Amino acid sequence: MVCFRTMMSDLEKAMLAIVQIFHKYSRHKCKLKKADLKDLINNEMSQFIMKIHDKDTLDMLFSDLDQNGDREIDFQEFIPLIAMVTSACHDLFTADHH
Numbered sequence: 779m780v781c782f783r784t785m786m787s788d789l790e791k792a793m794l795a796i797v798q799i800f801h802k803y804s805r806h807k808c809k810l811k812k813a814d815l816k817d818l819i820n821n822e823m824s825q826f827i828m829k830i831h832d833k834d835t836l837d838m839l840f841s842d843l844d845q846n847g848d849r850e851i852d853f854q855e856f857i858p859l860i861a862m863v864t865s866a867c868h869d870l871f872t873a874d875h876h
C-alpha cells in the first residue's frame with residue numbers, strides 16, 4: 779500500500795482522501811446519518827463552507843443529498859456535496875485570474 783500510495787498522483791491522493799474521510803465518519807455501515815454528515819462538514823470542510831449550526835440548514839442539505847430517501851447518505855449520494863463545494867471553491871480561487 780505504501781508503494782502504491784507513493785505512485786499515486788495528487789488527484790488520486792485527493793480522491794483516496796475523500797473515500798477515507800467518508801469512511802471515517804460513516805464507519806462500518808458505510809452510510810452517513812444526519813449527525814455524521816454534520817460532524818463531517820463541521821470538522822472537515824469548515825475552511826471552505828460555513829459550519830452548520832441550525833437544524834433547518836442540516837435538514838435541508840440532508841434531504842437534498844439523500845436521493846433515495848432512506849435517511850442515510852451513501853457514498854454515491856455524498857459525492858455531489860464534494861462536487862458542489864469543490865465547484866464553488868473553483869469559482870472563488872479562479873476569480874482573481876479573470
Ligand SMILES: [Ca+2]
Nearest residue numbers: 844846848850
Ligand atoms: Ca440515501
